[in-house]
Amino acid sequence: MMKTIYKNGMLSQNGQWTKMDFLVEDDLIVKMDSMIQDETSSVVSIDGVHVIPGFFDIHTHGAMGYDFNMASFDEMKIIMKFYLKNGVTSVLPTLLSDDVPTLILQLEKIATLQSEFPQIKGIHLEGPFLAPLYKGAMSEEYLQNASTDLFKKFQEAAKGLITLVTLSPEITGANSLIKYLKAHNVCVSLGHSGASMEETEKAIQNGAESFTHSFNAMKPFDHHHPGIINSLLTNDIYYEMICDGLHLHKDTVNLLVKLKGLSKAILVTDSIMATGAKDGDYFLGKTAISVKNGVSRLKKSSVRAGSTLTPLLALQNFVSYTNTPFEKAIELFSKNPASFLHLFNDIGSLEVSKKANFILLKNSEITSVYLEGIKIF
Numbered sequence: 392m393m394k395t396i397y398k399n400g401m402l403s404q405n406g407q408w409t410k411m412d413f414l415v416e417d418d419l420i421v422k423m424d425s426m427i428q429d430e431t432s433s434v435v436s437i438d439g440v441h442v443i444p445g446f447f448d449i450h451t452h453g454a455m456g457y458d459f460n461m462a463s464f465d466e467m468k469i470i471m472k473f474y475l476k477n478g479v480t481s482v483l484p485t486l487l488s489d490d491v492p493t494l495i496l497q498l499e500k501i502a503t504l505q506s507e508f509p510q511i512k513g514i515h516l517e518g519p520f521l522a523p524l525y526k527g528a529m530s531e532e533y534l535q536n537a538s539t540d541l542f543k544k545f546q547e548a549a550k551g552l553i554t555l556v557t558l559s560p561e562i563t564g565a566n567s568l569i570k571y572l573k574a575h576n577v578c579v580s581l582g583h584s585g586a587s588m589e590e591t592e593k594a595i596q597n598g599a600e601s602f603t604h605s606f607n608a609m610k611p612f613d614h615h616h617p618g619i620i621n622s623l624l625t626n627d628i629y630y631e632m633i634c635d636g637l638h639l640h641k642d643t644v645n646l647l648v649k650l651k652g653l654s655k656a657i658l659v660t661d662s663i664m665a666t667g668a669k670d671g672d673y674f675l676g677k678t679a680i681s682v683k684n685g686v687s688r689l690k691k692s693s694v695r696a697g698s699t700l701t702p703l704l705a706l707q708n709f710v711s712y713t714n715t716p717f718e719k720a721i722e723l724f725s726k727n728p729a730s731f732l733h734l735f736n737d738i739g740s741l742e743v744s745k746k747a748n749f750i751l752l753k754n755s756e757i758t759s760v761y762l763e764g765i766k767i768f
C-alpha cells in the first residue's frame with residue numbers, strides 16, 4: 392500500500408483555488424484537509440504549486456507522427472506517452488471514417504492497448520455514419536448510412552470499448568442507430584451534418600447528447616431555413632469546441648458561451664498526427680495533409696484538417712478568448728467530459744474517493760503528471 396500526502400498545494404475545486412493537503416492511497420484520493428498528518432505516509436511538499444485534475448480529451452486522432460487509423464500497436468504507445476506528458480490522464484482515442492477492415496483492426500489494437508494504458512476510457516468513433524456533403528476532411532468513399540449491424544461488428548472488435556459515436560442525424564438509419572446506442576450506454580454526438588432543425592431535434596429526442604466540433608463541418612446558420620446550428624444554439628446539451636483560433640474565431644467562442652453557458656461546454660483538441668511534431672506532410676487517416684506553421688489542411692482542397700493543439704494550449708486560449716478564470720475553465724477539460732460520459736463518479740475532479748489523476752502547474756507550465764497516484768512525468 393502506497394500512501395502519500397501532498398502538502399500546501401493550491402487545488403482547483405468547484406471553480407476556485409483552495410490551499411490544502413490531500414492524501415493519496417494507492418490510486419485514490421482518500422482525504423483532503425487544511426492539514427493532514429500521518430506518520431505512515433510519505434510527504435511531498437507542493438507549496439506554491441497549482442494542482443488541477445488531469446485533462447480528459449474525448450476527441451483526438453493522434454500525435455508525434457502517428458494516428459490511430461494507421462498506427463501499429465507500438466506506435467500507439469508513443470501517442471499515449473505524448474498524451475501523458477501533456478497532462479491527458481483520460482482519453483478517447485478517436486478513429487475517423489475508413490474502410491471497414493481497417494477500422495476493425497485498429498479497434499482491436501486500441502482495446503488491447505487499454506490494458507497497458509488505463510487512461511483509455513473508451514473509443515470515439517467519428518464516422519463512418521456521416522453525411523457526404525459535410526464530410527470535412529473525411530474521405531467520401533468510406534462514408535455509409537447508419538447501420539446497427541455494422542456498429543455491432545465494430546463494438547465486438549473493440550471489446551465493448553466504443554463509448555462515443557459521432558454521426559449525422561440526416562442519414563438513412565440514423566435514428567434507429569441512435570436508439571440502439573442509447574439503450575447500450577454509448578453516447579451520441581451530432582456532427583458532419585447539414586441536417587434540418589427538425590431532423591436534429593428528432594435525433595436529440597432519440598438520445599443524442601452532444602455536438603461534435605461545434606460549427607465546423609456543419610451547414611452554416613440560415614435564418615430562413617433553421618438547421619443543425621439552430622439546434623446547437625437552443626438545446627441544453629453538450630458541445631465540443633476546438634479553441635485554436637482557427638476552427639472558431641474568439642468572438643464565436645464567446646457567442647457559444649454566452650448562449651449555452653459553461654456547464655455543457657467541452658474543450659477538445661481534435662489533434663492529428665502532426666501534433667508535437669514538425670511542419671510537413673502527413674496523413675489524416677489515409678488522406679494526405681500538409682502542416683504549415685502548425686496549421687493542417689488537406690493537400691487536395693486546403694480544407695482544414697484537425698488541429699495540432701495540446702490541451703493546455705487549448706485551455707489557455709479559451710481563457711484568453713472569454714476571460715473565464717483559469718480555475719473555472721479547467722472544468723471544460725475535466726468535469727464536463729467526465730460528466731458527459733457518465734464517469735464523473737470516478738474522474739474529472741479532485742475529490743475524495745476519486746482517481747488520483749492530477750497535474751502540477753507552476754508558472755502556467757506542467758511540471759508533473761500523476762496517473763492513478765503514480766508520477767508519470
